Amino acid sequence: MWLDTDNADIDAKRRAARVGIELPVRCKYGTERTTVILKDLNQYGARIEGLAKLRIDEPIHLMLPGLQPKMAFVVWSRDKVSGLEFEKPLHHDVFENLVSEFAIKHYREAALGKPNPIRHAA
Numbered sequence: 001m002w003l004d005t006d007n008a009d010i011d012a013k014r015r016a017a018r019v020g021i022e023l024p025v026r027c028k029y030g031t032e033r034t035t036v037i038l039k040d041l042n043q044y045g046a047r048i049e050g051l052a053k054l055r056i057d058e059p060i061h062l063m064l065p066g067l068q069p070k071m072a073f074v075v076w077s078r079d080k081v082s083g084l085e086f087e088k089p090l091h092h093d094v095f096e097n098l099v100s101e102f103a104i105k106h107y108r109e110a111a112l113g114k115p116n117p118i119r120h121a122a
Contacts, residue, residue: 016042016043016044018042018046019040019041019042020039020040021102021104022037022104023037023038023102024038025037025063025064027048027051027061027062027063028060028061028069029059029060029061030058034050036048037049038064038102039081041098041099041103042095043089043090044086045084045086046072046086047081047082047083048081048084049081049082051080053079053080055074056076057074058073058074059072059073060073060074065101065102066097067094070090071087071088072086072087073085
């Protein structure tokens with residue numbers, strides 16, 4: 001079964017905002033092992049890109065940096081982009097560490113509460 005829905009519907013149901021990340025990560029699904037791009041992340045799940053349309057509830061193991069393989073299940077999938085929900089949420093400190101190390105700069109600063117630098121005219 002595939003879910004092909006508008007991302008706005010999914011965003012409304014999401015428990016926490018996702019932080020933008022562009023990180024290649026290894027994954028295992030079924031008997032296949034491959035590399036996907038982690039596009040965004042929160043403590044409860046992630047969005048990946050690079051696998052053909054996956055089945056809803058299909059288990060996937062993501063190899064996130066510095067962690068044991070993290071089991072997740074497909075919540076939605078369209079083309080080569082899929083939303084995943086982790087079997088167990090990431091611990092807050094683990095999530096913060098991943099954000100500080102790998103998030104796209106403006107997402108990282110917003111997530112960690114860093115103020116924008118003040119720029120003065122020359």
